[in-house]
Amino acid sequence: MIYRNKNRVLFLFLIAALLLEHACITSPVAVTSSTTPVHDKKIIMNYGPVQGSHRVWSVFGLWMVGRPDIELAIQDALKKKGGDALVNVSCYEKTSWFFFVSENKVVVEGEAVSFDTGVSEKDKGKQTIKTKK
Amino acid sequence: MQTMQIKDAMRYSVNKQAGKQTWGLLVIVISLLSVGLCSGCLYKGVRVAGIESHAKVFEGNKYRILGDAEGSSSSFNLLWLLPVTPRIDYDRAVGEAVNSLRGDNLINVRTWFERQIWIIGMVEILHVKGTVIQYER
Numbered sequence: 377m378i379y380r381n382k383n384r385v386l387f388l389f390l391i392a393a394l395l396l397e398h399a400c401i402t403s404p405v406a407v408t409s410s411t412t413p414v415h416d417k418k419i420i421m422n423y424g425p426v427q428g429s430h431r432v433w434s435v436f437g438l439w440m441v442g443r444p445d446i447e448l449a450i451q452d453a454l455k456k457k458g459g460d461a462l463v464n465v466s467c468y469e470k471t472s473w474f475f476f477v478s479e480n481k482v483v484v485e486g487e488a489v490s491f492d493t494g495v496s497e498k499d500k501g502k503q504t505i506k507t508k509k
Numbered sequence: 510m511q512t513m514q515i516k517d518a519m520r521y522s523v524n525k526q527a528g529k530q531t532w533g534l535l536v537i538v539i540s541l542l543s544v545g546l547c548s549g550c551l552y553k554g555v556r557v558a559g560i561e562s563h564a565k566v567f568e569g570n571k572y573r574i575l576g577d578a579e580g581s582s583s584s585f586n587l588l589w590l591l592p593v594t595p596r597i598d599y600d601r602a603v604g605e606a607v608n609s610l611r612g613d614n615l616i617n618v619r620t621w622f623e624r625q626i627w628i629i630g631m632v633e634i635l636h637v638k639g640t641v642i643q644y645e646r
Contacts, residue, residue: 383528383531386528386531387528387530387531390531390534405556405557405558405559405560406557406558406559406560406561408560408561408562409562410562411560411562411617412562412616412617413562413563413567413616414562415567415570416570432555434554435541436541438551438552438553439550439552439553440553440554440555443555443621443623444555444556444557444621446557446560446619446621447619447638450560465560467557467560469556469557476538480554480555480556482557484560
């Protein structure tokens with residue numbers, strides 16, 4: 377009877393460990409003014425703060441399948457409100473360990489902006505920023 | 510009395526099944542670990558190292574885009590501790606990317622760092638990817 381209960385407890389423990397998060401850590405990666413050079417472009421619209429992420433998984437926390445792609449995280453952020461680039465960007469990485477796998481997620485935060493494509497030489501350097509609420 | 514016996518038998522059967530599933534799970538985990546370790550690679554991980562609008566100082570406002578390029582710089586540590594090659598170098602990785610398209614600077618720079626731990630040592634690779642530009646003079 378004790379042996380039977382032991383097996384049941386072990387099985388339930390394994391299932392719980394699979395489902396429940398074991399630990400997680402967040403570490404900063406970088407802070408930058410923009411994702412692309414803006415000194416020669418005119419910002420015509422500021423869509424406000426956006427956040428994007430990209431995640432990959434590691435087997436037993438040892439072998440990563442793929443890589444956390446910051447470019448895909450930026451595209452994910454821009455997809456939410458539109459825009460051409462991000463300004464006032466901060467980026468951090470979050471790692472969560474589960475029982476057999478771990479999750480590595482790169483998160484990008486910033487303000488989505490649109491550029492004027494037809495900027496005349498006279499207007500270069502002047503930035504008229506509209507804010508969309 | 511008979512009902513009790515049937516209930517006990519059913520409980521025993523369920524517990525036996527749970528025990529078998531647990532052992533099956535453990536066998537799968539041990540097999541996967543063995544396959545991974547037998548390949549010689551003990552660890553492989555990638556972390557994002559940075560994001561920049563440009564790699565070097567801008568020398569002019571007028572430029573043309575040559576295309577996307579990637580450069581890397583790597584190092585090897587024998588027995589995980591003893592460096593036998595030069596250290597990873599950001600400038601070298603950027604230079605490799607820029608020179609691949611004979612440009613002047615790199616914009617939209619994304620950097621990531623890869624670490625592989627093998628039985629005989631550790632490999633570290635710095636990857637730099639971006640858009641190569643050439644100034645119009």
